[in-house]
Amino acid sequence: MNKFNINTGKKIKNSKKELIGYTSSLSAAISYGISAILAKIIVGQITTPLIASSFALFFGFFTLSIIFYKQLMNIKSIDKKTFLFLFLAGLASCIGVGAQYYAMNNAPVILVAPITGANALFAILFGSIFLKKIEKITPLTVIGAFMIIIGIIIIILSRT
Amino acid sequence: MGNIITGILFAVIAAIGWGASAVLSRIALEKTDPRLATIVSLFFSSIIMFSISLSTQFNEFEKLIVSDFLWFFSAGLTSFAAGRLLNYVGIKNIGVSKASPLFGTSPLFAALLAIIILNENPTIMLGMGIVIVTFGIILITKSK
Numbered sequence: 001m002n003k004f005n006i007n008t009g010k011k012i013k014n015s016k017k018e019l020i021g022y023t024s025s026l027s028a029a030i031s032y033g034i035s036a037i038l039a040k041i042i043v044g045q046i047t048t049p050l051i052a053s054s055f056a057l058f059f060g061f062f063t064l065s066i067i068f069y070k071q072l073m074n075i076k077s078i079d080k081k082t083f084l085f086l087f088l089a090g091l092a093s094c095i096g097v098g099a100q101y102y103a104m105n106n107a108p109v110i111l112v113a114p115i116t117g118a119n120a121l122f123a124i125l126f127g128s129i130f131l132k133k134i135e136k137i138t139p140l141t142v143i144g145a146f147m148i149i150i151g152i153i154i155i156i157l158s159r160t
Numbered sequence: 161m162g163n164i165i166t167g168i169l170f171a172v173i174a175a176i177g178w179g180a181s182a183v184l185s186r187i188a189l190e191k192t193d194p195r196l197a198t199i200v201s202l203f204f205s206s207i208i209m210f211s212i213s214l215s216t217q218f219n220e221f222e223k224l225i226v227s228d229f230l231w232f233f234s235a236g237l238t239s240f241a242a243g244r245l246l247n248y249v250g251i252k253n254i255g256v257s258k259a260s261p262l263f264g265t266s267p268l269f270a271a272l273l274a275i276i277i278l279n280e281n282p283t284i285m286l287g288m289g290i291v292i293v294t295f296g297i298i299l300i301t302k303s304k
Contacts, residue, residue, distance in 0.1 A: 021253030025262035028246035033269025035239035050213040055232035060240025061202035068195045085188035089181045090204035096177030099170040107167020115171035122179025123260035135255045140303035145261035147296030151289045158285035
């Protein structure tokens with residue numbers, strides 16, 4: 001009886017965790033969708049994507065530092081290795097933004113968008129290589145990712 | 161032709177960069193709170209981005225006026241404060257293989273918002289794309 005209760009408890013905990021994860025990821029996509037509209041206005045009328053990204057990143061950092069100042073007090077709890085991974089994650093995303101900017105300057109959107117849109121496949125590929133111990137990648141996830149990427153490519157191309 | 165190949169190469173680098181960023185943050189999130197991780201990664205990202213833009217487009221900074229910063233603030237709030245934080249919460253809870261494709265659906269929402277806000281015309285191709293993306297999302301949420 002106890003075992004059943006423990007398992008049920010674990011299942012409820014896992015499904016709650018999954019719900020938070022799915023909701024957060026889709027909310028992040030909506031948030032980025034809104035920012036893409038803002039970016040279209042900013043890049044069209046105000047300044048270049050690199051300068052806009054620099055200030056947007058700073059304001060994002062500044063806002064979160066104020067909202068979560070209590071968590072920021074625990075910064076010493078982060079070990080050096082985690083700091084390094086966060087630095088590399090930030091560096092890799094900057095390379096992504098910068099490279100996309102130069103790609104758009106050199107090739108038409110019809111070629112660039114499908115390639116950059118496939119970044120989730122690289123995440124899955126790298127995940128299957130480097131995250132073997134902490135992540136299980138199922139065939140259904142890969143098929144779902146492919147469908148999303150194909151759908152997104154169609155959406156992007158329909159707007160160009 | 162040379163320009164196009166350069167463009168394609170940079171597009172591949174961009175896709176690899178974002179894919180790598182998701183995996184690196186997943187490793188970091190094993191031991192950190194997503195809120196703290198987002199703040200630290202945004203700190204590093206803004207330093208790197210300012211260094212690149214100051215060294216390559218210094219003259220463009222002089223053209224900025226005070227009201228422009230309201231736009232940058234709005235973009236920072238939606239894109240990085242909310243967007244990256246929620247993305248990290250997603251990665252921590254469901255893993256990078258599920259969170260990354262879901263996060264990649266942002267152009268779908270951008271297209272829907274463009275129809276509502278910018279009065280862009282919906283097309284059959286857009287509808288097709290939405291249906292395929294929705295099926296993809298369902299498959300990912302069903303995978304155990």
